[in-house]
Amino acid sequence: MATSMVIGTQWGDEGKGKIVDWIAERADVVVRSQGGNNAGHTVVVDDKAFALRLLPSGILYDNKQNIVGTGVVIDPKVLLQEIEGLEKQGKSAKSLQISDRAHVIMPYHIALDNAEEASKGGDAKIGTTKNGIGPCYADKINRIGIRICDLYDLDTFKQKLSYNVEFKNKMLTKVYDAEPVNYDEILADYIKYAEALKPYVTDTNIAVLKAVQEDKKVLFEGAQATMLDLDHGTYPFVTSSHPIAGGASTGAGVGPNYLKNIFGVVKAYATRVGAGPFPTELLDETGENLRKLGHEFGTVTGRPRRCGWLDLMVVKYAAGLNSLDYLAITRLDILDTFKELKICVGYKLNGKDVEGFPANLKDLEACEAVYETLPGWETDISGIRKYEELPENARKYVERIAEVTGVPLGIVSVGPNRSQTIDLVNVF
Ligand code: GDP
Ligand code: IMO
Ligand code: MG
Numbered sequence: 001m002a003t004s005m006v007i008g009t010q011w012g013d014e015g016k017g018k019i020v021d022w023i024a025e026r027a028d029v030v031v032r033s034q035g036g037n038n039a040g041h042t043v044v045v046d047d048k049a050f051a052l053r054l055l056p057s058g059i060l061y062d063n064k065q066n067i068v069g070t071g072v073v074i075d076p077k078v079l080l081q082e083i084e085g086l087e088k089q090g091k092s093a094k095s096l097q098i099s100d101r102a103h104v105i106m107p108y109h110i111a112l113d114n115a116e117e118a119s120k121g122g123d124a125k126i127g128t129t130k131n132g133i134g135p136c137y138a139d140k141i142n143r144i145g146i147r148i149c150d151l152y153d154l155d156t157f158k159q160k161l162s163y164n165v166e167f168k169n170k171m172l173t174k175v176y177d178a179e180p181v182n183y184d185e186i187l188a189d190y191i192k193y194a195e196a197l198k199p200y201v202t203d204t205n206i207a208v209l210k211a212v213q214e215d216k217k218v219l220f221e222g223a224q225a226t227m228l229d230l231d232h233g234t235y236p237f238v239t240s241s242h243p244i245a246g247g248a249s250t251g252a253g254v255g256p257n258y259l260k261n262i263f264g265v266v267k268a269y270a271t272r273v274g275a276g277p278f279p280t281e282l283l284d285e286t287g288e289n290l291r292k293l294g295h296e297f298g299t300v301t302g303r304p305r306r307c308g309w310l311d312l313m314v315v316k317y318a319a320g321l322n323s324l325d326y327l328a329i330t331r332l333d334i335l336d337t338f339k340e341l342k343i344c345v346g347y348k349l350n351g352k353d354v355e356g357f358p359a360n361l362k363d364l365e366a367c368e369a370v371y372e373t374l375p376g377w378e379t380d381i382s383g384i385r386k387y388e389e390l391p392e393n394a395r396k397y398v399e400r401i402a403e404v405t406g407v408p409l410g411i412v413s414v415g416p417n418r419s420q421t422i423d424l425v426n427v428f
Pocket of ligand 2: 008011012013014038039040041126127128129130131133134222223224225228237238239240273274275
């Protein structure tokens with residue numbers, strides 16, 4: 001069976017898009033299975049940067065099938081803009097297929113995301129991307145959501161929209177003191193979007209299953225990351241989907257036995273955008289230095305990302321939750337100028353070693369990171385293409401990550417470009 005998967009092991013923005021693009025060269029199909037346009041995956045091809053949000057990163061090749069699966073929440077306006085932007089950059093979205101079962105982000109989801117965040121006091125704010133992701137998933141769970149297939153059944157669409165607009169407007173105006181949304185405008189806009197998206201809509205569950213069963217090379221592209229998982233992340237400072245490996249099974253509609261060759265993407269240091277605990281965060285000059293060297297500003301919101309040392313308690317946790325087969329270490333080049341580097345290999349809570357990952361955020365905040373210090377390599381590694389040519393200290397750094405987490409190295413990335421990649425395994 002020829003499948004592979006790319007999963008974020010930290011708080012997102014690890015470089016999943018770059019790794020998917022790299023593996024996709026040898027794949028036939030690339031599948032997104034959860035999240036929505038809260039994702040921002042930057043892929044650099046021949047020095048040209050593409051910022052993908054809903055489109056799978058395989059879209060930059062001419063000969064791949066690209067699937068947006070059932071577990072994704074789709075803002076049709078954003079998707080159409082993304083397709084248009086791609087076409088303006090000389091690429092085509094002809095190969096795109098979107099699930100008829102996927103839920104649709106409506107304007108009231110975005111209005112509620114904004115209103116809910118605004119109503120939360122300082123420390124309670126999640127710092128969402130305000131794209132309506134959480135409210136859309138909430139409607140799905142509440143069984144009042146609107147799915148892509150509903151857009152093509154006008155009676156059903158009108159009935160669901162009318163129920164939702166009435167209910168959401170009560171929430172918006174009476175609870176949040178916010179502006180209501182307009183039923184007629186939404187109806188007209190979404191009929192137009194549905195028409196434009198029609199060529200792409202299909203039963204992607206069948207498409208994915210068929211591809212897997214026909215032994216095609218299928219690559220699952222994770223969005224967000226393990227620590228943002230609704231169940232296993234730093235709740236409530238998480239997203240509203242399941243970015244872990246199991247989420248790809250439910251989201252794409254394939255059984256778990258089909259999921260092989262799972263890559264956990266590990267940024268060589270740690271970042272987080274949005275609120276929530278971050279045990280290795282650096283609020284000093286070193287953190288600022290990392291942000292500058294790494295241009296750590298969100299692709300979607302432009303917000304500065306919080307930066308810190310690599311936390312292997314997080315990656316170890318991700319290794320188990322995702323049954324990782326390989327590590328893909330990214331952005332190693334960003335550490336090129338450091339004399340010394342720290343990695344967190346454990347937490348101490350009230351003087352005792354912590355096993356597993358704390359559920360209670362107060363405990364997590366009280367945890368003290370236990371660091372190991374490793375020597376830097378103080379060499380530009382961005383031009384290196386062979387593992388054995390990396391400076392010894394760079395190899396020691398990544399090998400220590402593999403040792404502590406118990407997951408072998410699969411890929412080391414030394415720059416944003418497709419070519420700046422070192423393969424240690426070949427999965428397809
Ligand atoms: P994603 O959301 O996980 O796909 O990651 P983002 O695209 O949001 O952020 C990762 C950023 O790092 C992007 O700008 C990538 O082009 C860039 N990137 C990926 N791998 C590397 C690498 O090895 N070195 C450097 N310098 N940049 C990288
Ligand atoms: P990629 O795929 C980094 C974060 C938000 C916020 C929390 C909830 O590019 O790695 P949401 O809008 O999902 O309800 O926000 O999750 N978040 C991300 N952080 N990378 C992402 O995606 C993210 N998607 C959501 O910042 O803290
Ligand atoms: Mg991103």
